[in-house]
Amino acid sequence: MLSLPEIEPSRRSSTAIRLIISGDLVLRFISGPESGRSVRLTEAQSEIGSGPQSGIRLRDPLVSQSHCRVIRTADRWILEDLSSRNGTFLNAKLIRRAPVGAGDEIILGSSVIRCDYHDPDIRGSRRTMTGDSEIIPSMIAHELKNYLHFMDDCVDVIYRETGADRSCETGLRSIQYAREQIDQLIETLRSGCSPLRLRSCDLKELIDEQIDLMSVSMSASQVTVDFGFPMEPAWVRIDRSKFAGVILNLLKNALESMTGPGRIEIGLTATPEEVMVWIKDDGKGMDPDTLSAMWSPLFTTRENGCGLGAFIARTVVLRHQGRIWAESMKGNGTTIHIGLPAAGDADAETIEDSGG
């Protein structure tokens, strides 16, 4: 069992949080009519109640027909009361909606439930990754592989179309950019997880650059890109280099989700508080199980995938105090949403603790 109670929640590294939720939540009934029963939550949502429609049906007369539900989000479990008659208590506190995890105690009617993570999953995760020291080299290998693929694509184009000046120019620019990224990643490999170098930046411009970088691979795959950007710059304080990797990873995932010609839609809206970006593809989409696991490290559905693209993207977004989530339906494409705190246009660079 992975135990993390000694880590303050606010100081948990993103990696550690992922390790926890990569396991299913297990509810162990320690008193009440269901005492001794254990239920492993594998669904995106599990309703608990005494009614026949509840997935987890309790014989407790103090439990309402639809009492509460446990929701699995991209990065945590949420316990939500469903207007139950006798209330949902988490750690002896009446709640409406609250995060829930291992070690928490839920009281529903006369049933006391201890929360735990499903052991085999956690042990499985621990075998492969016990912390940043092991995962960072994997992350870097993944990133290096990405950039090398682009370089290969670009070099192919240069060879094939030596007469086409524009293609040559784009390809060579991409090679140069990729080489710079590889240099920085190698530096990270040497110095561990580097701190964020935050500075104000127009997110529109950064996304434009990444689309340019991907344009060769996209046109080779007959994928078109549609933009929906406002006229004004969208200022955010980010580590430009790391965030470029996020956008690139997500574009690459969108591209790889398509088996033939397709379309990627990219939109951006900005409010005084938050800049929102979404990347929507019309690729093969994901079933609920895949969707709920997509942010886990080393989770992949592709034969030659590393399973780190989405994980890295999420890690970086969370380190920027942002949020990221996905919507998807099998056969109907995927949309990734990213929200970042909006910033003024000041340009001073600050270096922040990596938090991890």
Add this chain to the structure above:
Amino acid sequence: MKSMLTALIQRFARDVDYLDIRLEESEDTSIAFRGKAIDTLRQSSEKGGCVRALYKGGWGFVSFNRIDPESLVANIRSAIKQSHIVGHDASCLAHVPVVEDTVVLDVRKDPRTVPLDRKMQILSDYNAMILSSSPLIPMSSVSYSDSYKHTWLATSDGSYVEQERIDLGGSLVPIAVRDGQIQMSSVGFGSSDDFGVVLNREEELKQACRDAVALLDAPKVKGGVYTVIANPTLAGVFVHEAFGHTSEGEKVYENENLARIMKLGETFGSPLLSIYDSGLDKGYRGALVYDDEGVRTQKTPLIDHGVLVGRLHTRETAGKMGEAATGSGRALNFKFAPIPRMRNTCIAAGDSSFEDMIRDVKLGVFAVDAMGGQGGEMFSFTAGRGYMIRDGKVCEMVKNVTLSGNLFVTLKKIDAVGTDFIIHDSGGGCGKGAQFPLPVSSGSPSIRIRDVVIAGD
């Protein structure tokens, strides 16, 4: 409205065996506190409708929220099409009188005339009273909701019913906590015609706070078989959950085992026991003039002096079972089709005083109020609190009083029915499938039941 709906019905009625259109406008307010924080403050209004079409026994149902003639026609066509796809049998609806009626509000105090900030203040005062009542009560759950509903129903039988309805209810729950132990007590109220029921609950609430704290110290009831006297509130919940749900027409129609047991004319209890479900008790949450199929509501006897005499029907369940419709076809709102539901389910008053009932009980449990319960043939209920009965006297408080047993066995063991009949309303409502919370009431006098199994250590 009437001319539009009746014209549409006339236009399409020949394509199906039965057609109805129900339109609805509603306004709702909800307020809830959890501890010091406001948990919910919501005012909403909604407008929508639904079409039901019956063809060769198959129903098509379409609900919508665009109400213009063009959309209505499209939705009627869609419901008819659905019914033609699923209908392969014979349609069977109980015959009911054709009615044309308009039911206007007849209320004592309309909750819509009370400003939102006033409602908030009343609830906030109750909440503050709970939280300042004892250091052992750090939590509370205080909730209130009201709704106004205006419906128009036109059927291909020629009925047209326009109705206005008010419903309101709430509960005030002090939550006492000590060493991880949680105990609560509650004050509930509700009405279909009077905001006044929300007011002047202070004394009851003080008592509920005292009860919640006292439950922390009360010993758990010792498990065993006891003579139980259930107070009117608990007996009302029992009759609703255990017997009322079992009396819903489709339950009996669809379950052969239950149908074999629930034969009209069979004896289900002593001659002391009479149970009914009524929409006629004005002012209570279960009061209703017409159901959502346009059938006039009534007082439906279910058990008369121990003998099973009726059950709760929609027109369809009544038709299929060869019985009369009872005005029990209710839908939560326009998004749902009517199904058999309760209104105000009661055990009728008897002739025993409480003193008569308790006098010769050597050892028993006086079970008071209800925390919750599960009905059906095998039932289980937890009382809000209990008191041991020793040698004919109410003695110490006990907690965790859960009564369980077989409904039909237990009904026969009711051997005394009190004179202290009351109808009880509270917040929330009745849930069946996805249709929750439907306003209902329950009523009963105190009842004495022999040989009840009470779970315990």
